[in-house]
Amino acid sequence: MANEIKVSLREVQGQGASRRLRRAGSVPGIVYGGGREPAMVQFNHNEIWLAQHNEWFYSSIITLNLDGTTQQVLLRDLQRHPFKQQILHLDFQRVNANEVLVASVPLTFINEEISPAGKSADVTVSHELKDVTIACLPGNLPQSIEVDLSELKAGDMVYLSDLKLPEGVEIPALKLGADHNTAVVTAK
The missing domain is CATH 2.40.240.10 (Ribosomal Protein L25; Chain P)
Known part of the structure; x- marks a missing residue:
């Protein structure tokens, strides 16, 4: 586009x-x-x-x-x-094509309805984050990052470190230590 x-x-x-x-x-x-x-x-x-x-x-x-x-x-x-x-x-x-930029990118949640947690009536799946801050070169900037919830079970949590990022994309918060590995999705 x-x-x-x-x-x-x-x-x-x-x-x-x-x-x-x-x-x-x-x-x-x-x-x-x-x-x-x-x-x-x-x-x-x-x-x-x-x-x-x-x-x-x-x-x-x-x-x-x-x-x-x-x-x-x-x-x-x-x-x-x-x-x-x-x-x-x-x-x-x-934007300079050779400089790393920091941007906020939306998260797209897929396959929630087919996951074990999504099928269960007594489990609430909460999307804790709707976007994530990433660092990458402008040519690698994704429009969104998909979060696949097909394996999500009751009691599971998906963290920032669990996200599958495109090549050349990183999450700067993860460099700050384990305390910054925020939950993206919880199933309770």
Whole structure:
């Protein structure tokens, strides 16, 4: 899937200018990092609103198309209005293909319904985590990490160290010791 978003530079900045942009159907944002100066940009609100409903928007490399030139970026912050269906601001970090990046990736739980714990009426399967922080090169960044629960029995727990990670991907928390090997799924 080509995760490309069109963007244009914005000349004015400040609170009043950002309000005017939002009223005109745009979202102010910033693109920073990658050894270059930060760029003040604006996005089409409807395009961003539709994109933010997809998992890839939060956990994959996105291509920003700025007047024909492209930049590889990763979403770092998204600010929403407290009650309106409106995005207020976006922060993107430029990605260097040779630098390790740290990102949060969602967990996808599969085969829970066929596991012994999933079939039992008196067992509750709890998903303790919904995402995990990983470190990898941008080319190895997965959209999600699958957690196979087909062998889960009553009383079992799945820990971070039990996850099957794609090649080149690691969980930095596991380097901190056994105390950081958090439970991902419990069956009680």
